[in-house]
Amino acid sequence: MFNGGVLELALEKHFPGFRLALDLAVQEGEVLALLGPSGSGKSTLLKLIAGLLSPDRGFVRFRGQDLTPLPPERRRVGFLFQDYALFPHLTVAENIAFGLVEARWPGKEREARVKELLERMELTPHAQKRPQELSGGEQQRVALARALAPRPRLLLLDEPLGALDLRLREELLFFLRRTLRAEGVTTLVVTHDQGEAFLLAHRVALLRQGRLVQVGLPEEVYARPKDLWTARFLGHKNLLSPEESQALGLPAKPHLLLPKALRLGGEHPGVVEERLFFGNRVGLWVRLGKVRLYLEALEGPPEGAQVHLHLDLSQAVPLEG
Numbered sequence: 197m198f199n200g201g202v203l204e205l206a207l208e209k210h211f212p213g214f215r216l217a218l219d220l221a222v223q224e225g226e227v228l229a230l231l232g233p234s235g236s237g238k239s240t241l242l243k244l245i246a247g248l249l250s251p252d253r254g255f256v257r258f259r260g261q262d263l264t265p266l267p268p269e270r271r272r273v274g275f276l277f278q279d280y281a282l283f284p285h286l287t288v289a290e291n292i293a294f295g296l297v298e299a300r301w302p303g304k305e306r307e308a309r310v311k312e313l314l315e316r317m318e319l320t321p322h323a324q325k326r327p328q329e330l331s332g333g334e335q336q337r338v339a340l341a342r343a344l345a346p347r348p349r350l351l352l353l354d355e356p357l358g359a360l361d362l363r364l365r366e367e368l369l370f371f372l373r374r375t376l377r378a379e380g381v382t383t384l385v386v387t388h389d390q391g392e393a394f395l396l397a398h399r400v401a402l403l404r405q406g407r408l409v410q411v412g413l414p415e416e417v418y419a420r421p422k423d424l425w426t427a428r429f430l431g432h433k434n435l436l437s438p439e440e441s442q443a444l445g446l447p448a449k450p451h452l453l454l455p456k457a458l459r460l461g462g463e464h465p466g467v468v469e470e471r472l473f474f475g476n477r478v479g480l481w482v483r484l485g486k487v488r489l490y491l492e493a494l495e496g497p498p499e500g501a502q503v504h505l506h507l508d509l510s511q512a513v514p515l516e517g
């Protein structure tokens with residue numbers, strides 16, 4: 197069942213109206229994104245690993261050691277949950293040092309580690325401030341630094357960019373990506389945003405109603421979603437019914453047309469029904485007879501314009517219902 201992951205999970209947890217049941221192995225140094233809609237069990241899974249919940253059945257194993265009977269504080273797992281609370285009476289530097297003091301790091305090493313994280317997180321100018329004097333994005337970075345400081349062997353992040361506005365989210369996303377790679381810590385990161393999962397993770401695991409639907413490399417999962425639900429959840433737009441597939445010359449089954457299957461200029465005449473301006477690109481909904489297809493381009497004609505599309509049907513992926 198497992199291919200020798202550093203973290204091995206086999207877990208069952210039941211709540212009224214909800215059941216989580218899954219097996220998963222995570223490799224050393226791997227960043228694995230748990231992706232799923234609201235209520236699919238992402239936070240429950242992290243809490244089971246952290247020891248904040250006990251499973252009804254199964255285990256959490258780390259490097260062969262069964263962590264299941266251990267309380268959270270003995271698991272040596274770092275976590276950052278949605279309601280991360282910084283200590284308001286401590287400075288930024290003291291907040292980051294908190295876990296190091298608890299773990300009795302010698303003074304010199306503690307100072308060096310705090311300095312390193314302040315620099316990496318671009319927080320050095322804020323070291324002596326209190327949390328309430330920081331912006332939301334800065335506070336989030338302090339919380340992340342605090343979680344990383346004691347060099348946990350495993351890091352659990354629940355929607356680490358959750359509360360931020362769009363622009364800050366993007367900024368912090370790249371930051372988080374670099375930090376996780378630089379620290380090399382085995383990480384499970386929960387998100388409901390597929391773009392975030394693809395950018396952060398070495399592998400993504402898709403969760404639906406407490407079950408793993410698909411686990412794989414971002415490119416793999418994106419280009420070969422297991423079924424219609426997964427394809428839709430990953431943001432694919434060209435999902436063809438059996439009838440629509442047939443109208444385009446494909447077998448009468450549901451299909452996904454990958455974005456690279458479509459471009460402007462080709463043999464199929466159509467009409468632009470909708471044109472969406474995104475700033476750096478445009479999205480076009482084009483009607484080709486019975487089928488409406490979506491494509492993106494750097495620029496595109498106005499609504500109502502006649503266009504021709506090139507369709508590469510070798511980029512059509514058959515889907516399970």
Ligand SMILES: Nc1ncnc2c1ncn2[C@@H]1O[C@H](COP(=O)(O)OP(=O)(O)OP(=O)(O)O)[C@@H](O)[C@H]1O
Nearest residue numbers: 211212214232233234235236237238239240241388
């Ligand atoms: N302590 C609890 N007692 C009872 N039911 C719970 C408890 N915690 C979670 N649940 C239920 O378990 C299901 C999964 O919840 P969970 O918080 O793990 O989902 P999630 O994928 O993290 O969702 P979100 O993205 O909204 O945070 C939900 O139906 C929730 O109501």
